[in-house]
Amino acid sequence: MPTSPSAQGARAAVVCGLGAWLPPRAVDNDELASRIDTSDDWIRTRTGIRTRHFVSPGMPTSRLATEAGARALESAGLDSVDAVVLATTTPDRPCPATAPLVAHRLGLTGRPAFDVSAVCTGFLYALATAAALITSGAAEHILVIGADAFSTIVDPEERSTAVVFGDGAGAVVLRAGGAAEPGAVGRVELGADGSLADLITVRAGGSETRSTDVPPSRADAHFSMAGQEVFFHAVTRMAGASRTAIADAGWRAEEVDRLVGHQANARILHAVGERLDIPRDRIVIHLDRVGNTAAASIPLALAHAQSTGGLGAGDRVVLSAFGGGATWGATALTWPDLKTA
Numbered sequence: 476m477p478t479s480p481s482a483q484g485a486r487a488a489v490v491c492g493l494g495a496w497l498p499p500r501a502v503d504n505d506e507l508a509s510r511i512d513t514s515d516d517w518i519r520t521r522t523g524i525r526t527r528h529f530v531s532p533g534m535p536t537s538r539l540a541t542e543a544g545a546r547a548l549e550s551a552g553l554d555s556v557d558a559v560v561l562a563t564t565t566p567d568r569p570c571p572a573t574a575p576l577v578a579h580r581l582g583l584t585g586r587p588a589f590d591v592s593a594v595c596t597g598f599l600y601a602l603a604t605a606a607a608l609i610t611s612g613a614a615e616h617i618l619v620i621g622a623d624a625f626s627t628i629v630d631p632e633e634r635s636t637a638v639v640f641g642d643g644a645g646a647v648v649l650r651a652g653g654a655a656e657p658g659a660v661g662r663v664e665l666g667a668d669g670s671l672a673d674l675i676t677v678r679a680g681g682s683e684t685r686s687t688d689v690p691p692s693r694a695d696a697h698f699s700m701a702g703q704e705v706f707f708h709a710v711t712r713m714a715g716a717s718r719t720a721i722a723d724a725g726w727r728a729e730e731v732d733r734l735v736g737h738q739a740n741a742r743i744l745h746a747v748g749e750r751l752d753i754p755r756d757r758i759v760i761h762l763d764r765v766g767n768t769a770a771a772s773i774p775l776a777l778a779h780a781q782s783t784g785g786l787g788a789g790d791r792v793v794l795s796a797f798g799g800g801a802t803w804g805a806t807a808l809t810w811p812d813l814k815t816a
């Protein structure tokens with residue numbers, strides 16, 4: 476039964492479509508252990524990851540993003556939106572942004588399209604940006620994509636990072652609606668601390684090193700992460716931001732049905748759950764199948780949970796992430812009745 480705008484509450488951005496795509500090439504822990512000094516047991520016990528997908532040569536992030544975006548549009552029953560926002564840390568090129576190319580390939584040439592860079596928190600930064608464009612009245616429908624191909628920036632011989640990441644893309648479509656509707660995105664709690672910039676970085680390749688004539692070392696040319704320190708900050712910030720998002724929604728922690736956190740490490744997600752008093756059976760785990768897919772992680776986990784019955788209409792969901800920058804964020808929403816494409 477249609478409801479009046481006032482019954483739906485203030486104008487809000489409402490999730491109305493969801494899509495995901497993984498590159499076909501699956502790489503399990505044993506395959507990695509055949510190339511570098513690691514083991515399936517170490518990877519599983521330290522992270523929870525069993526397998527992940529890697530792009531094939533010549534498959535850039537735009538391909539992942541286009542595939543996921545097309546599926547999200549199909550799920551929403553739309554062939555057009557007013558803007559495309561792409562969260563990624565692995566753009567096709569340092570210049571220009573990747574979103575215009577993705578929008579063009581989706582038949583959306585002429586629409587505004589831009590990238591958002593907040594590493595593993597990128598999807599939540601993009602979601603907040605798109606939701607603000609909708610609530611301001613600047614747009615009615617926006618495609619929000621998280622896509623990353625970290626296999627292209629990690630050193631395949633550096634065991635501490637090579638085993639952790641995977642490639643993929645996930646996307647949602649937001650439409651203008653009411654704040655009381657299922658799917659309405661609550662206020663997105665965001666934060667950043669640039670004093671932690673060195674904890675998660677690709678040091679070379681930007682203006683800082685290109686402004687000198689010194690060729691980068693192998694380590695500087697690849698992704699690096701201070702794992703234990705990042706672990707600590709991830710737990711602290713994801714728990715804090717989630718607590719704020721739960722309070723903003725007017726919920727108590729025991730009323731949260733699903734915690735969909737950035738899928739970096741199962742131990743991080745369990746520690747966040749413990750701090751929030753959210754039991755393990757309410758924590759969505761998808762990293763076992765895909766690893767840490769950076770900006771794609773949350774929409775991929777949502778799509779997997781929805782398609783396997785782990786997420787249903789009416790569930791009270793908290794999304795939470797921590798990533799390079801450092802950046803972090805969280806939001807809460809009641810899950811809508813969606814068709815996954």
Ligand code: ACO
Pocket residue numbers: 512513514517518521522594595596634635636638639675700701702703705706709739740743769797798799
């Ligand atoms: N296989 C076997 N041994 C390994 C491997 C491996 N793949 N990697 C490291 N080790 C060894 C180390 O050499 C070390 O050995 P030592 O004790 O002899 O020196 C030992 O294992 C422990 O290494 P740690 O780095 O302390 O391992 P830890 O338990 O911290 O796990 C991990 C590493 C998985 C990276 C963890 O720290 C982690 O998940 N960190 C947080 C990641 C995160 O939250 N990321 C989100 C943001 S990422 C982003 O924004 C892109």
